[in-house]
Amino acid sequence: MRIILRSIRRGNLATSSTSQRPRKMNCSILIVISLGWLLHAHCYADAAISNRGNNAAQPLAASSTSLTAAQPRFLSRGHTYRAVVGDTLVLPCQVENLGNFVLLWRRGTNVLTASNIMVTRDERVRLIDGYNLEISDLEPQDAGDYVCQISDKINRDQVHTVEILVPPSVRAIPTSGQLQARKGGPITLECKGSGNPVPSIYWTKKSGTGKSPARIGDGPILTLDKLERQQAGVYQCTADNGVGDPVTVDMRLDVLYPPDIQVEKSWIHSGEGFEAKLVCIVYADPVATVSWYQNSFPIQTTDRRIMNTRANRHTLTIRHIQQEDFGNYSCVADNSLGRSRKYMELSGRPGPAEFYSPKWGRSSDSYNLTWKIDSYPPLEEVRLLYRRVLMNDTFQQPGRWHDFILTPEHRPASEPLTHIMSYTIKHLHPGAYYEAIVQAKNRYGWNEVSDIFQFIVASNSMDIAPEDAEVVASSKSRSNSGALSSLQNALPHCLLLRGALLLVFGLRNSQFDRLRLGLG
Numbered sequence: 001m002r003i004i005l006r007s008i009r010r011g012n013l014a015t016s017s018t019s020q021r022p023r024k025m026n027c028s029i030l031i032v033i034s035l036g037w038l039l040h041a042h043c044y045a046d047a048a049i050s051n052r053g054n055n056a057a058q059p060l061a062a063s064s065t066s067l068t069a070a071q072p073r074f075l076s077r078g079h080t081y082r083a084v085v086g087d088t089l090v091l092p093c094q095v096e097n098l099g100n101f102v103l104l105w106r107r108g109t110n111v112l113t114a115s116n117i118m119v120t121r122d123e124r125v126r127l128i129d130g131y132n133l134e135i136s137d138l139e140p141q142d143a144g145d146y147v148c149q150i151s152d153k154i155n156r157d158q159v160h161t162v163e164i165l166v167p168p169s170v171r172a173i174p175t176s177g178q179l180q181a182r183k184g185g186p187i188t189l190e191c192k193g194s195g196n197p198v199p200s201i202y203w204t205k206k207s208g209t210g211k212s213p214a215r216i217g218d219g220p221i222l223t224l225d226k227l228e229r230q231q232a233g234v235y236q237c238t239a240d241n242g243v244g245d246p247v248t249v250d251m252r253l254d255v256l257y258p259p260d261i262q263v264e265k266s267w268i269h270s271g272e273g274f275e276a277k278l279v280c281i282v283y284a285d286p287v288a289t290v291s292w293y294q295n296s297f298p299i300q301t302t303d304r305r306i307m308n309t310r311a312n313r314h315t316l317t318i319r320h321i322q323q324e325d326f327g328n329y330s331c332v333a334d335n336s337l338g339r340s341r342k343y344m345e346l347s348g349r350p351g352p353a354e355f356y357s358p359k360w361g362r363s364s365d366s367y368n369l370t371w372k373i374d375s376y377p378p379l380e381e382v383r384l385l386y387r388r389v390l391m392n393d394t395f396q397q398p399g400r401w402h403d404f405i406l407t408p409e410h411r412p413a414s415e416p417l418t419h420i421m422s423y424t425i426k427h428l429h430p431g432a433y434y435e436a437i438v439q440a441k442n443r444y445g446w447n448e449v450s451d452i453f454q455f456i457v458a459s460n461s462m463d464i465a466p467e468d469a470e471v472v473a474s475s476k477s478r479s480n481s482g483a484l485s486s487l488q489n490a491l492p493h494c495l496l497l498r499g500a501l502l503l504v505f506g507l508r509n510s511q512f513d514r515l516r517l518g519l520g
Contacts, residue, residue, distance in 0.1 A: 070096075070097045071097060071152075072095055072096065072097045072098045072099060072101055072150050072152065072156070073095070073096050073097065073156075074093070074094065074095055074096075074148075074156070074158050075094040075095065075096055076092040076093055076094040076158065077158070078158050078159045078160055078161075079160055079161075080160075080161040080162075080163065081160060081161070081162050081163065082163045082164075082165055083138050083162070083163075083164060083165065084138070084164075084165045084166075084167070084243060084244075085138055085139065085140060085164060085165070085166050085167070086137060086138060087138050088134065088135070088136040088137070088138070089134070089135050089138060089162065090128065090132050090133070090134045090135075091132065091133040091134075091135070091146050091148075091160045091162070092132050093105070093130075093131045093132060093133065093148035093158060094130065094131070094132075095131065095150060098150070101150050101151055101152050102114060102115050102150075102151040103115060103131050103148065103149070103150055103151070104148075104149050104151065105131075105133050105146065105147070105148055105149075106146075106147050106149060107144060107145070107146050107147070108144070108145075112125055112133065112146075113125075113127055113131075113133070124136045124137050131148065133146065133148070135162075138164055139164070140164050140166055140196070142162060142164055143162055143163055143164040144161075144162060145159050145160070145161050145162075146159070146160045146161075146162060147159050147160075148160075163196075164196060165196055165197075165243045166194075166195045166196040166243065167195055167241070167243045167244035167245075167247075168193055168194070168195035168199035168239040168240060168241045168243065168244070168246065168247050169193065169194050169195060169239065169247060170191055170192065170193040170194075170199070170201070170237055170238070170239040170247050170248070170249045171191065171192055171249060172190075172191050172237065172249045172250075172251050173190040173191060173192060177249065177250055177251045177252060178251075178252055178254075179251060179252070179253045179254070180253075180254045180255075180256060181227055181253070181254075181255060181256065182227070182255075182256050182257070182337075183227055183228065183229055183255055183256065183257035183258075184226055184227060185226075185227055186223065186224060186225045186226070186227070187223070187224050187227060187253065188221060188222070188223050188224075189203070189221070189222040189223075189224070189235055189237070189251055189253070190220060190221050190222075191220055191237035191239075191249055191251070192220060193220065193237075193239035194239075195239065195241045195243065196241070196243075197241045197242070197243075198241065199239035199240055199241035200218075200239070200240055200241065201218070201219055201220050201237060201238065201239050202215050202217065202218045202219075202237075202238055202240075203215065203216050203217040203218070203222045203235060203236065203237055203238075204216060204235070204236045204238065205233055205234070205235050205236070206233060206234040206235075206236065206250075208233075213236070220237075222235065222237075224253075227255050228255070229255050229257045229260060229283055229285070231253070231255055232253055232254055232255040232285065233252070233253060234250050234251070234252050234253075235250070235251045235252075235253060236248050236249070236250055236251075237249050237251065254285055255285060256285050256286065256337060257283075257284065257285055257337060258284065258335060258337040258338025258339070258340060259282055259283070259284040259288040259333035259334065259335055259338065259339065259340040260282070260283040260284065260340060261280055261281070261282050261283075261331060261333055261340045261341070261342040262280070262281045262283075262342070263278075263279065263280055263281070263331075263342050263344055264279040264281070265279070265344065266343070266344050266345065267344070267345050267347065267448075268344060268345065268346045268347070269347060269348075269349070269350075269351045269374060269375075269376075270318075270321050270346060270347075270348065270376065271321065271348055271375075271376020271377060272321055272322060272323060272348065272376070272377075273320060273321065274320075274321055274376060275317065275318065275319050275320070275321065276317075276318045276321060276325075276346055277315055277316070277317050277318075278292075278315070278316040278317075278318070278329055278331075278344050278346065279313065279314070279315050279316075280313075280314045280315075280331035280333075280342060281312055281313055281314070282312050282314055282331075282333045282340075283312060284312075284333060284335045284337075285335075286335045286336055286337070287335065288333040288334055288335040288340075289333070289334050289335070290309070290314045290331055290332070290333050291331070291332045291334075292307060292316050292329065292330070292331055292332075293329065293330045293331075293332065294327055294328070294329050295327050295328055296330075299316070299329075303319075304318060304319045304320055305317070305318055305319075306319070314331060316329070316331070318346070321346075323348075325346060326346055326347055326348050326444070327345070327346065328343060328344070328345055329343070329344045329345070329346060330342060330343045330344070331344075347444065348376060348377065348442070348443075348444035349375075349442065349444045349445045349446065349447045350373050350374065350375035350379060350419075350440040350441070350442050350446075350447040351373060351374035351375065351447060352373075352447055352448050352449075352450050352451075353371045353372070353373050353438035353439070353440060353447075353450035354371060354372050354373075354450070355369065355370070355371045355436075355438075355450070355453040356370045356371060356372065357369050357370045357371075357453070357455065358455075359454070359455055359456065360455070360456055360458070361428075361455060361456060361457045361458045362458055363457070363458055364430040364431075364457060364458045364459060364460050365426065365427060365428050365429075365430065365457070366424055366425060366426045366427075366428055366457075367424070367425050367428055367434065367455055367457055368422060368423070368424045368425075369384070369386075369422060369423050369424075369425065369436060369453070369455075370420070370421070370422040371420075371421055371422070371438055371450070371453075372418055372419065372420045372421070373418070373419045373421070373438075373440045373447070374417050374418055374419070375417070375419060375440065375442050375447075376417060376442075377442040377443050377444065378408070378410075378411070378442065379408040379419050379440050379441070379442055380408075380441050380442055380443065381405060381406075381407070381408075381440070381441045382405070382406040382407075382408055382421060382438065382439070382440045382441075383403065383404070383405055383406070383438065383439045383440070383441075384403075384404040384405075384406055384423055384436065384437075384438055385401045385402065385403050385404070385436065385437050385438075385439075386401070386402050386425055386434055386435065386436035386437075387399045387400060387401045387402060387434065387435060387436075388428075388429065388432050388433070388434050389433045389434065389435060391433065404423070406421070406423060408421060408440075409421075419440075428457045429457060430457060430458065430459045430460040431456070431457060431458070431459035431460070432456070432457050433454070433455075433456050433457075434454070434455055434456070434457065435452050435453060435454045435455070436452070436453050436455070437449055437450050437451075437452055437453070438450045
């Protein structure tokens with residue numbers, strides 16, 4: 001404007017010394033120049049104002065951007081993980097809007113990773129799929145808290161807790177697993193289990209039968225009081241915590257005791273020229289030495305007398321038996337804790353009689369007895385005794401013995417040992433209860449009296465055994481449902497009840513009668 005004003009002043013001065021026409025031209029030029037300057041000034045002012053506005057808007061936009069920018073946040077969540085030793089575990093850490101911030105993993109005060117840089121020297125640890133932390137070949141010491149942290153002013157973090165599951169292990173105390181104790185005393189078996197979670201412990205004993213053993217105790221200690229020899233064996237301590245399979249440790253218990261002898265037979269029957277085996281089964285710990293005696297004299301091994309041992313079974317075999325071989329034998333077992341002796345008899349006398357007759361007779365006045373007797377020499381004489389037993393619901397009264405001496409028949413050559421004999425006892429009372437015994441003699445003497453045999457004679461109303469009566473009565477009842485039907489229901493039950501009572505009372509007096517007769 002100042003330039004324009006100067007121009008105007010100069011124009012006024014020039015007009016006074018020029019003509020009228022030139023004065024009009026100068027005015028037009030001034031007006032054009034003035035408008036141009038005005039336009040220029042206006043444009044300049046608008047540009048200046050625009051520049052000032054832009055310069056002022058820039059810090060406002062920056063301030064607004066800094067106030068509305070998104071903050072980093074975790075997309076994953078903290079969790080408790082359980083993993084088994086040796087497995088591989090991945091701990092997630094997923095962050096949104098991390099920007100220029102640094103993400104790090106730490107465990108306690110130890111930094112594992114910073115951004116993508118591995119800080120830890122543990123080669124089992126690495127980052128996968130971004131910032132997820134992978135730990136391979138897990139070990140028990142890997143348990144604890146793992147922290148994923150954003151390095152902003154707030155130090156946001158996410159915590160994962162790792163629990164390492166350890167399969168059970170168990171060991172015996174003592175580690176040898178061998179224990180010894182005396183018979184009658186106590187013993188304590190102990191084992192120690194470990195693992196995570198802490199395993200439960202229980203005890204079993206091997207049976208050797210192939211069956212699943214039964215649980216006999218719980219906890220790390222098993223106490224056995226007043227030991228018996230049968231309690232020796234292998235005990236198993238088992239630990240189980242649900243991680244993997246249960247584990248077992250064996251412990252062997254030896255029960256020390258003096259010898260205990262069992263004989264297969266206390267009476268052995270044989271004959272001259274034949275063979276006999278005498279067997280003793282010896283239980284002892286420590287192992288016992290076994291000796292054989294005949295009539296208190298020690299036996300030496302010969303070509304006819306052979307002694308052998310298989311495990312705890314000791315056998316004396318006598319071949320081509322002679323008369324002087326008959327008599328009393330004993331086996332004697334010794335160890336450091338004591339001595340034991342058991343007796344046997346080798347005899348040429350007949351064996352005891354065994355009855356084969358049915359319990360119920362089929363005849364109302366007689367009964368057929370059948371029995372067998374083993375004897376190497378021929379039987380010389382057989383003695384049969386029988387008697388009636390009177391009884392009711394409240395008492396029993398045995399009758400007197402009837403004694404018969406029987407002459408054995410010649411036995412067939414195909415049965416050189418067994419004698420089968422039978423005898424029909426007549427004039428018996430219908431429905432009565434009887435009992436019988438048999439004794440036999442050969443050239444070596446009388447055998448032991450047989451066990452008492454009990455039998456019942458059929459009643460007058462029927463000539464068949466009670467077990468057949470039900471069939472007959474049942475068939476008759478189909479044609480006559482009156483009185484015969486009542487007989488069908490009542491008669492068998494009465495006979496069975498009567499028979500049961502007879503058997504009970506007979507058994508009570510059998511031993512007394514043997515003693516009274518002097519037969520055994």
